[in-house]
Amino acid sequence: MQMNYRETLKVNNSGNLEIGGADCTNLVKQYGTPLYVLDEKHISDMCAVYANSLKEYYGSGKALYASKALCCKAIYSIVRKYGLGADVVSGGELFTALAGKMDAKDIYFHGNNKTEQEIIYALESGVGTIVLNGEEVDFLNDICGRLGKKCDVLLRVNPGVEAHTHHYIQTAKTDSKFGVSVSDAADIVSDIMQKENLNLKGFHCHIGSQIFEIKPFLVAIDILFKFIDEVKRSLGFITKELNLGGGYGIWYAEGDKAASLDDYKDFVKQISDCVKQNIEKYNVEKPYLVLEPGRSIIGEGGITLYTVGGVKDIKGIKKYVSIDGGMTDNPRYILYQAKYSALLANRADEMPSETVSIAGKCCESGDLIAENIKLPPAKRGDILAVFSTGAYNYSMASNYNRNAVPPVVLCKDGNSRLIVKPQSYKDMARNDLDY
Numbered sequence: 001m002q003m004n005y006r007e008t009l010k011v012n013n014s015g016n017l018e019i020g021g022a023d024c025t026n027l028v029k030q031y032g033t034p035l036y037v038l039d040e041k042h043i044s045d046m047c048a049v050y051a052n053s054l055k056e057y058y059g060s061g062k063a064l065y066a067s068k069a070l071c072c073k074a075i076y077s078i079v080r081k082y083g084l085g086a087d088v089v090s091g092g093e094l095f096t097a098l099a100g101k102m103d104a105k106d107i108y109f110h111g112n113n114k115t116e117q118e119i120i121y122a123l124e125s126g127v128g129t130i131v132l133n134g135e136e137v138d139f140l141n142d143i144c145g146r147l148g149k150k151c152d153v154l155l156r157v158n159p160g161v162e163a164h165t166h167h168y169i170q171t172a173k174t175d176s177k178f179g180v181s182v183s184d185a186a187d188i189v190s191d192i193m194q195k196e197n198l199n200l201k202g203f204h205c206h207i208g209s210q211i212f213e214i215k216p217f218l219v220a221i222d223i224l225f226k227f228i229d230e231v232k233r234s235l236g237f238i239t240k241e242l243n244l245g246g247g248y249g250i251w252y253a254e255g256d257k258a259a260s261l262d263d264y265k266d267f268v269k270q271i272s273d274c275v276k277q278n279i280e281k282y283n284v285e286k287p288y289l290v291l292e293p294g295r296s297i298i299g300e301g302g303i304t305l306y307t308v309g310g311v312k313d314i315k316g317i318k319k320y321v322s323i324d325g326g327m328t329d330n331p332r333y334i335l336y337q338a339k340y341s342a343l344l345a346n347r348a349d350e351m352p353s354e355t356v357s358i359a360g361k362c363c364e365s366g367d368l369i370a371e372n373i374k375l376p377p378a379k380r381g382d383i384l385a386v387f388s389t390g391a392y393n394y395s396m397a398s399n400y401n402r403n404a405v406p407p408v409v410l411c412k413d414g415n416s417r418l419i420v421k422p423q424s425y426k427d428m429a430r431n432d433l434d435y
């Protein structure tokens, strides 16, 4: 399967790729390449699935959009419309979420090493919840004291379940810079309960990303409830909120599950059912349930369009199709050999007939977008569309080799709208000083 087709991502009657009702060849004429394109309907549908299913299957809870997946002002207008909050992990993400008119109360501030400046900014902005690592307790309590503020916190706990795509492992302790092992967490709960400036609401965990199996989530929930019961008995601590992080996977390429909206709905149902069963099992108070999806909200909603440049055929070895972007707009291949699918957007109805690798234009041999994918014979000037680039592409973009970060366009019902302007050479040199 070359793409995960849907009504708003398909090949149109002209044989071109269409997203959000917009013909990709027209988008390229209007905005140039490289170009990030987002499908507003798909992103909205995903927001609605999380918000509505939480309400339907659990009741009191909230979905937060994980800003790290793609952070720009316009995204918050969409997620807000569906009642989602946001999680942020830096002062920069917080600034953008507030500029995107998110209510500060609906923002959760994460990060394993928040700076004093970031914490002050979060507190003064009225951020609703700070998610703490164990070693941040005194630091946050002191800052709150100096500012005369009390803040709501969640403690990030590691249930010892680490999941990635189709595998998960369970360990007694997790080797991670995030959170505190569940076996060590009770002491920290006791410590936080004694801090006059911190109000511990409950716990947070995030077991991994791009996970398709429900099992690791359910195992983590069982472990967390054993802990919730333990701290209730030993410390009298009542867990009012449980945040289970993000992590549900998306389709990138052959071999990945092509999940439908109903699959995501079912994911929320199974999580909700498991939480409810545990509430009953341990006879504990029902916590407010929070989920933090990022990739599954925005990932498949995005594609990247490039113009094909040189095609290098190393006979008997490999054919490289070069594009006018690369690791600067999509570093996921060079970081962890992420898999992607692509097609020629201007000849989307042609059958793929050869195996090629997509090479970026940066001065790194590892700067590839995909290896050994099937395409029709590509030639200079063709438009290459890479799928499922909505998450962790724009947000991970860099200016390596002083390549500009591409603009972002949002499409709906055939209309397109620029939501992030293209970077100019001047923008990139703006902070350089003469010498």
Ligand SMILES: Cc1ncc(COP(=O)(O)O)c(C=O)c1O
Pocket: 066, 068, 069, 087, 110, 206, 208, 209, 210, 245, 246, 247, 248, 292, 293, 294, 295, 296, 391
């Ligand atoms: C704490 C936390 N919450 C949410 C997410 C979002 O995860 P995903 O994009 O896989 O849904 C992440 C991703 O790393 C995370 O670290």
